[in-house]
Amino acid sequence: MITLDRLTKRYGDKTAVSDLSFAIRPGKVTGFLGPNGAGKSTTMRMIVGLDAPTSGRALVGGRRYAELRHPMREVGALLDARAGHPGRSAYQHLLGLARSNGIPASRVAEVLDIVGLGEVAKKRIGSFSLGMGQRLGIAGALLGDPKVLLFDEPVNGLDPDGVRWVRELMRSLAAEGRTVFVSSHLMSEMQETADHLLVIGRGRIIADAPIEDVIAGSSLTAVRVRTPEPGLLGRALERAGMSVEAAGEELIVVGGTMEQIGDAAFENRVRVHELSMRKASLEQAYMELTAASVEYGSPNRKA
Numbered sequence: 410m411i412t413l414d415r416l417t418k419r420y421g422d423k424t425a426v427s428d429l430s431f432a433i434r435p436g437k438v439t440g441f442l443g444p445n446g447a448g449k450s451t452t453m454r455m456i457v458g459l460d461a462p463t464s465g466r467a468l469v470g471g472r473r474y475a476e477l478r479h480p481m482r483e484v485g486a487l488l489d490a491r492a493g494h495p496g497r498s499a500y501q502h503l504l505g506l507a508r509s510n511g512i513p514a515s516r517v518a519e520v521l522d523i524v525g526l527g528e529v530a531k532k533r534i535g536s537f538s539l540g541m542g543q544r545l546g547i548a549g550a551l552l553g554d555p556k557v558l559l560f561d562e563p564v565n566g567l568d569p570d571g572v573r574w575v576r577e578l579m580r581s582l583a584a585e586g587r588t589v590f591v592s593s594h595l596m597s598e599m600q601e602t603a604d605h606l607l608v609i610g611r612g613r614i615i616a617d618a619p620i621e622d623v624i625a626g627s628s629l630t631a632v633r634v635r636t637p638e639p640g641l642l643g644r645a646l647e648r649a650g651m652s653v654e655a656a657g658e659e660l661i662v663v664g665g666t667m668e669q670i671g672d673a674a675f676e677n678r679v680r681v682h683e684l685s686m687r688k689a690s691l692e693q694a695y696m697e698l699t700a701a702s703v704e705y706g707s708p709n710r711k712a
């Protein structure tokens with residue numbers, strides 16, 4: 410479990426992270442989303458003690474990173490895929506990390522196999538592709554077999570096979586009961602991987618909710634109804650506080666569940682020929698949520 414308690418980071422007069430309080434729970438993949446410059450990397454760096462908070466606290470298993478007796482055995486992180494010395498082999502790099510953290514050398518070969526770098530263990534890191542670098546970074550995070558894992562943009566530079574592999578790895582780490590906290594700009598990937606979402610903008614929390622709730626909250630999530638009596642049903646739904654768009658025999662209804670709409674049809678003796686969900690994508694829900702907090706936005710960006 411990761412707990413942030415009023416965590417704040419300022420660089421001069423720039424506030425990168427502002428008064429963040431939340432808990433990231435075990436057994437789930439928690440996606441960390443936000444526009445460029447929102448403060449995601451800064452937050453993750455503070456969790457693993459690479460940056461000191463200006464005020465507030467970031468705790469792993471109830472303790473500050475600096476207070477952890479065996480940090481790598483409690484929290485693993487992939488923050489910068491280009492972190493190793495380019496002249497060292499993947500094996501030497503991980504062995505160095507293992508030795509300085511009291512982790513048995515036998516674990517190095519294990520994690521190299523988990524990430525699929527067993528065959529290139531003796532190659533220089535400098536010769537690695539971006540994707541291989543990501544896999545090596547993930548191996549480093551897994552080295553201490555920690556209960557808490559942080560990944561900043563783990564699929565960056567990976568091919569589709571690698572992206573799928575990362576997704577399956579995250580899911581299996583969470584299924585083992587670990588806390589998995591992962592940032593990404595790839596919404597379609599997040600939709601497949603995360604159970605819970607934390608969305609920040611300009612250093613502040615915009616959403617902290619199960620992914621299903623974030624999608625359900627989008628104005629583009631609606632119920633589609635087909636009925637030979639659209640006028641009658643449409644008026645009944647509007648009286649119940651829902652918003653209704655009608656086109657011929659079709660109604661698109663926002664603000665009501667399928668159950669409520671089905672019941673309203675029954676009460677008004679209206680025949681219904683179709684009742685189906687039209688779910689927003691995570692990307693659509695995300696764009697709406699963050700529309701007001703994009704710092705470096707594209708011209709004419711629409712929610």
Ligand SMILES: Nc1ncnc2c1ncn2[C@@H]1O[C@H](COP(=O)(O)OP(=O)(O)OP(=O)(O)O)[C@@H](O)[C@H]1O
Binds near residue numbers: 424443448449450452
């Ligand atoms: N060392 C630093 N000195 C000054 N400002 C910094 C420093 N590190 C980060 N910032 C600023 O803090 C803000 C948050 O940056 P951060 O890298 O945490 O955002 P992010 O959400 O990870 O962005 P991205 O999605 O682009 O990686 C940005 O405005 C950034 O310019």
